[in-house]
Amino acid sequence: MLKFKVLGSGCTKCKSTAQLIEDNAQALGVDVSVEKVQDPAQIMAYSVMSTPAVVMDENVVFKGGVPSKDQVVSWLQSA
Numbered sequence: 001m002l003k004f005k006v007l008g009s010g011c012t013k014c015k016s017t018a019q020l021i022e023d024n025a026q027a028l029g030v031d032v033s034v035e036k037v038q039d040p041a042q043i044m045a046y047s048v049m050s051t052p053a054v055v056m057d058e059n060v061v062f063k064g065g066v067p068s069k070d071q072v073v074s075w076l077q078s079a
Contacts, residue, residue, distance in 0.1 A: 001031045002079050003058075007043045008051035010036065013066050017052045020072050030076045 004021050008014035018034050025032040037043060043051065046060050053063035056075055 001033060002056060002076070004032055004034045005037050005055040006034060007037045007046060007048050007053040007055060007063075010038050011052070014052040017054060017066050020067065020069065021054070021076075024069065024072045025076055028073070028076050030079070032076070 002025070006014055006018045006021070014036065018036055021032065021034050043053070046053065046055060048060060048063050050064040052066065054061050054067060061075060062071065
């Protein structure tokens with residue numbers, strides 16, 4: 001199972017990012033967990049200054065906006 005964290009304030013972009021990961025994982029048949037992290041201290045622990053950001057298996061893979069579908073698919077297929 002791939003573990004994703006979406007770091008952000010809970011804004012629309014953060015929700016869209018989490019949904020994008022979940023939808024594409026389901027379409028590809030990849031088992032994932034998606035956690036939404038809104039606590040500023042936890043977000044800063046990843047040295048992220050612009051959100052939303054995506055953490056995959058404890059590595060920051062994207063920050064500063066909503067990733068493209070192609071980016072999400074590549075993360076899911078790399079595992």
